[in-house]
Amino acid sequence: MVKMHKIIGFAPSLLQIVMNNQVEVPVRQSGGIYLKNMVAHSWRDPTYNLKHTPGKVMPFHIHEQDCAVLRDTIVDAASIISKKAAEGLRALVLDVKYGSGAFMKEFDEARDTAQLLVNTSKGMGISTAALVTNMDSPIGRAVGNALEVAESIACLRGEGAPDLVELGCRQMATALHDGSALDKFQQMLESQGVSQQSARQLCRGDPWSVLTKADHVESVPATATGYVSNIDAMTVAQVCLSLGAGRRKAADTVDHRVGVTLAVRPGERVQAGQAWAQRKEEDRDESLRLPGAASNKSR
Known part of the structure; x- marks a missing residue:
């Protein structure tokens, strides 16, 4: 085999x-x-x-x-769409990223890819639209497998980070507010083999009673007082990769527990010494301090 x-x-x-x-x-x-x-x-x-x-x-x-x-x-488009089609979808909204933290760096490339994805999906009988959004900074406050699942569920409950909720509302405003999006997500989990009890607990109870947490939490302090001008998505992604949240090669094992959460967003004020992010890790590694991930303007 x-x-x-x-x-x-x-x-x-x-x-x-x-x-x-x-x-x-x-x-x-x-x-x-x-x-x-x-x-x-x-x-x-x-x-x-x-x-x-x-x-x-x-x-x-x-x-x-x-x-x-x-x-x-x-x-490539069909490879992406095939996984969506396998869920038996009748309609699909895609979020195509560009920027420093995305595979595509330029808007024009992302726009062309979005059009290809939409055309491919429509050719398979799925009503499809696409958004092209910037990924210079992370969307939401969580980066990492289990962390992003928990944040996505919070968003479906109407409790997500403002930029994540805004993106979701652009895609499915009514369904997000009336709870039907959360119901559909629970249904999708069950259709993929998740037990009804676990799916219900994830969506309606405490997600962390099902998801697993990292053993260690390390705060990352700001080096100066000011307003956050940028959080580089690629630097954050590279730190998460080093923590084990992704694969460098196909044989690598993914640690779903680890990642990074953000305490501040671009435009918010931070004090020197205040934690602007947290690393969720299994083994403390002092070398992974998100160097240069955030920049601020003193005021």
Whole structure:
């Protein structure tokens, strides 16, 4: 089973499973994630043979035949949309990011990608719209897996950070205020195999009775008094990666407990020595102090 992905025709067959409405949602979503990772890490490099060192074992690459099939039937947009389609959606609102903390740095590139995503989704019968929003600073106050889940649930309850609530309201104002968005999220959790009790506790009770917390919390003090002019999203993301919130390579394990929470937002005043952020970590690491992540203007 471990080597099944090496069989010629495996990747196109997996794509067919992901796009099949008759297959159960959890299976299709898992297939979509597996296919995305397979393409990301094993797509054939046409120059690899020129760079390969004789005597070393060549890593697995998707067969040229499968690459041709995938290239003809799926683009990056379809890889993204397929995971959405696997949930059986009839309508979809996308948030496409650009800026220092996003994969796309420029607005024009994000706008073109958003249009491609919308066209692809509509071609699959899903009514779709897209927002293009800036990611120079983190959205909300939480960065990290479990931390962002908890903050998203707070937002669905109408208790989120103002900028996160504003983004949500632009997408689904009525559903956010009348509780139907939270009901739908609970339904989605249950459809993906989360027990009814856990889903209800996450959405209606204390999320941290289901989510796991990091053992250590380290405050990050401001070095000067003034107004926060910027919090660099990429620097915060890199610290979270070093804490274990993401992967540097495919084999890495993700620690869902760790991350960063922000006590202030751009435009807010902070005193020297006041905690402007907190690191949630498993082992204290004095080297991860968010150097240069925040800048302020003294007033």
